[in-house]
Amino acid sequence: MTNLHQLEHLLALDEERHFAKAAHKVHLSQPAFSRSIQALEKQTGLLLFERKGGEIRPTPAGQFLIQRARILVLEAKSLKRDIGLYQQGEVGELVFGVGPFPAATLAGQAIEKIRLEFPRVSVRVEIDNPAKLLALLLKEEIDFFVADTGEVNAAPYLNIQPLMRQYGHLYARSQHPLAGQAHRFEAAWEYGIASVKLPDMLKAGLGQLLGQNSRNLPQLALECDDVNLLHQIALSTNTIVASTELAAKTWLDKGTLVKLDIIDFPPLFSNIAIVNLSSRSPSPATTYAIEQFKQLV
Secondary structure, three states: OOOHHHHHHHHHHHHHOOHHHHHHHOOOOHHHHHHHHHHHHHHHOOOOEEEEOOEEEEOHHHHHHHHHHHHHHHHHHHHHHHHHHHHHOOOOEEEEEEOHHHHHHOHHHHHHHHHHHOOOOEEEEEEOOHHHHHHHHHOOOOOEEEEEOOOOOOOOOEEEEEEEEEEEEEEEEOOOOOOOOEEOHHHHHOOOEEEOOOOHHHHHHHHHHOOOOOOOOOOOOEEOOOHHHHHHHHHHOOOEEEEEOOOOHHHHHHOOEEEOEEOOOOOEEEEEEEEEEOOOOOOHHHHHHHHHHHHOO
């Protein structure tokens, strides 16, 4: 009968696409790991992986089993953790993720309240793009994350709670040559655009504004997930920053940054949401942290 360890080995091989690396990941020797995969294929009567040109990849049957295995392994880990929570009453660590814009606009206030309410709980925050935060969540390395969910697909094992919408524009220092007049995006591009790391779909959209071939994605002048650093670069150079109204508010209120009038630049917005695993019971600190983010909007 198939056991949980075999399913974990299946997922490890899918992630690594290399027997030696997958074996190392689950702390097995390569021969023992190979026997586990072979046993799983024998038990299911399915060929789960194939080799083509030196590459290991799942067969359609393997992809089917991997999808089911991921849910089962998540459920099993959640059960183990829930038992620990029941026995201990409260965990000693809170780990959550935030995307670039929530990090710049919401996280500070939320963390302040968490530290006041749970002074003995260790708090660790991962700041990264939504794709990487989702990967951490699925590995149960974070309890939840707050980020733009435009690229996060709904799934039965995910609980996605919409939080707010942040609207984005192009901003520059108040003395910028383009400030105060209407321009096309091509003129702004010449000064260099600084932005958080963008998915290829959005880069392709920028390429269309520039009349570029869709096969060659345009390269931004600066890509960085530290939003405050992006603002600093825009304040000290002629680089133009793509940011949100809320993230740029401090500098807009001071008049040091201004919104550019780019007539052909489409409306942009970031749908911020809280994402956690639906099968995982939250600790008291996690529940409180999520509630603090909700109260900030």
